[in-house]
Amino acid sequence: MKTFSVAGACLLTLSLMMGSGVAQAKTPPDQLIMGMNMNNLLTLDPAAMTGxxxxxxxxxxxxxxxxxxxxxxxxxxxxxxxxxxxxxxxxxxxxxxxxxxxxxxxxxxxxxxxxxxxxxxxxxxxxxxxxxxxxxxxxxxxxxxxxxxxxxxxxxxxxxxxxxxxxxxxxxxxxxxxxxxxxxxxxxxxxxxWGNRWLTTHAAGSGPFTLEVWQAKDVLRLKRNPTYWRGAPKLDRVVLRHFQESQTLRLMIAKGDLDVASNMAVSDVNALRDDPNVTVDAVKKGTIYYVAMSMKEAHFANPKVREAVRYLIDYQGINKALMPGYGVLHQRPIQSGMAATLPDPGYRLDIPRAKKLLAEAGYPNGFDTTLRVLADQPFMNIAIAVQSTLMQGGINAKIITGTGNQIYGAMRERKFDMLVGRGGSGVEPHPHSSLRALVYNPDNSDQARLTNFQGWRTSFYDAPLNKMIDNALLEQDPTRQVALYQAVQTRYDQLIPAMVPLSQMVDSVVVRNEVKNYQPHPSATTWLREVYKQPADAGGDKG
Known part of the structure; x- marks a missing residue:
């Protein structure tokens, strides 16, 4: 894991301020400067995008x-x-x-x-x-x-x-x-x-902004489209900058070098909550943090092993200590807040029960495996916590870190053992949205390449469950439909799935108060066409 360098952050800040002659940096009034971790930004092609x-x-x-x-x-x-x-x-x-x-x-x-x-x-x-x-x-x-x-x-x-x-x-x-x-x-x-290679780093749309430049893991600039059919955006440019370290983002937005900061660690977000110059916007999303297992791997093809893993996770401890600002405890595949969502089953860490299940599965002494995870938070902390409790049950999981392409790429190829991740769509206001992404798997063959389905990625397949999901989707009576979706969740739980939900995502974004009309969207489709900047009162700025 990389460590934060205060000196490096200060040099970065000073470099942005050079020529300004003032202690408090200011971003241009007609530009929105956004900071984020771009490690998972791999393509701009709408057909290939992930994340x-x-x-x-x-x-x-x-x-x-x-x-x-x-x-x-x-x-x-x-x-x-x-x-x-x-x-x-x-x-x-x-x-x-x-x-x-x-x-x-x-x-x-x-x-x-x-x-x-x-x-x-x-x-x-x-x-x-x-x-x-x-x-x-x-x-x-x-x-x-x-x-x-x-x-x-x-x-x-x-x-x-x-x-x-x-x-x-x-x-x-x-x-x-x-x-x-x-x-x-x-x-x-x-x-x-179909232009896929070109569209990886270019754009051909009609939206409010045009693509000016993208340098991977560095900077991406969008330019105002003056002929946009809704009317030209209020901002001339949107500049997205890559920052690996959360503390750097915190320093930059506190100093005024950034207008918006996302992908920040909870500790840094919390440290900014009392800053009168910024606002923390928290949006609950349908995406789920999870621990996944590949049923192509012999250990996890055994339902007793998967059930043992279910009881080797400290859900309550993880959500209390690691997830504030990132997510809230949730153990169902359908996102919370829907009429069809069943209450959490209440799974807890239970090491004796897990050991018993492993012994029944033929692994009284446990086994060795690997646990893939993004080299970012909160994923790393979740993985370390899961590794610790798995070890208490006898499962020795070696953590493998990497970028989104390295970690999720292995999952999309169905070449992994265990993985801490986040997914599940949940962007559409419908139970099927979550089930489609996390559970549904109509074709379990390698050739199907249903790479955006977590069910396919983990090789979890149950034909009756697929049929139940299909029937629930087509049911036109609302009361009956809710009952069908609840039955889906019950069967899914009984099958001991290859994916263990931990927490439902909360996305925290820090925004300078000069920025107006910035509204984070629950489905991540945050539009910037109406965003503009209005200077704050002179007395409200920190020197």
Whole structure:
């Protein structure tokens, strides 16, 4: 683990202040300077993106058909689509597009761009295709399922019975169907890659900002789009800077060198709560922190071993000591706050019970394994705590740290033993959103490549459970639907799953008071188009 250098942070701060001639640094009034850890920022291609950090960037480069109201997630607002209709048989959704939208290139945005963007998503079959494959779309049928009857109408036919409301929620919340400028992307295709290589570091959208530069693990700059259809953004630029150390972020925002800081350690966030110049915005998200096991690994294919792991985690201690500001205790796959969510089962650390289960499984002396984890907080502290209690039960887990690509990449390839991670979508206001990401696995073959499904990643598969999830999704009676989703949770728990939920995510962002209209979105789709800066009163600033 890296250590924080006060001297290095001070030099960094001074370098930003050079030429200002003042002790209190100030960011430019027409620029938003944001600090975060960019280790998990691997691509800007909407079809391939993973992680909340990139979603917040993509939604400011691209427009979607519809959006979720951050104040009331069940409220779907128009965006590129002025309106939409659902057919009486619930099989077709028709979107009616605005006629005044142009891409950053100057090309007009039409229904053909929407159709092409959706086709591209399924044909590439990268991370963001998983959600749509769960709805029955695939690269073999997508060309028949989406069409443009005219230049400003898009029809989307569902390949199998589904809840069209959930499909609209997905279009609004995920950010993966940011509509691409097909002509620009096609001009940069190499070997039929649908422009994927080029879009890793470039953009071709119609959003409020254009991509000026991205230097990995250094800086990303967005520039105002003066011809944006909603009106030009209030900010001229948004600058995102990479900081590995949380204490550096704390120092920078306290000094005024940053306007917004995220991915900070709880201790540093708490240290800023009494600072009159900043506000801490905490948003509860549907994402779940978890301990995962691979059922491809012989030990964890045994349900008694998985159950032993269930009792070798100190849920209460972890959430009390490590998770304030990061998450709250939660042991169900469906996020809290929904009518369908069952109360927590109340699992606790129980070493004697775990040892008994391991002995029954044929491992009276335990075994050796590996535990992968991001080299960031709170993941590292969770992993150390889990390692300690696993050891008390006889499981010796060697911790392997790395970047998002190294850790989650191994999980996406189904080549891992154990892993501390965070996932589960939960961005759509619907129980299926959580179940799809954490539980559902319609095809457990390696060839399926359902890389955004944690169920597939862990090789957890139960056909009856998949059927129960399908039936609950299609149930139109609200009371009956709640009962079905509760039955899903009960069976999932009884099967001793390969993923153990620990905590539901809380995202804390520190914002300088000069920044106005910055509203963190529960689905990570935080828009910056209305953000501006207003100088604080002179007496309110610290020298």
């Amino acid at each position: 909340n950090e990139v979603v917040g960037i993509v939604v400011n480069l691209y427009d979607s058909l519809v959006e979720l109201d951050p104040n009331r997630l069940t409220n779907v607002r128009p965006a590129l689509a002025e309106s939409w209709d659902i057919s009486p048989d619930r099989s077709t959704i028709t979107f009616h597009l605005r006629k005044d939208v142009t891409f950053h290139s100057g090309n007009p945005l039409t229904a053909e761009d929407v159709v092409w963007s959706m086709r591209r998503l399924l044909h590439l079959n990268l991370a963001q295709a998983s959600v749509w494959k769960s709805y029955g779309f695939s690269k073999t049928n997508i060309d028949q399922q989406i069409a443009a009857p005219d230049a400003y109408t898009v029809t989307l036919r569902l390949p199998k019975p589904n809840d069209p409301k959930l499909v609209v929620y997905s279009l609004a919340a995920l950010g993966n169907l940011g509509v691409l400028d097909r002509k620009t992307v096609q001009a940069h295709e190499v070997n039929n890659d």
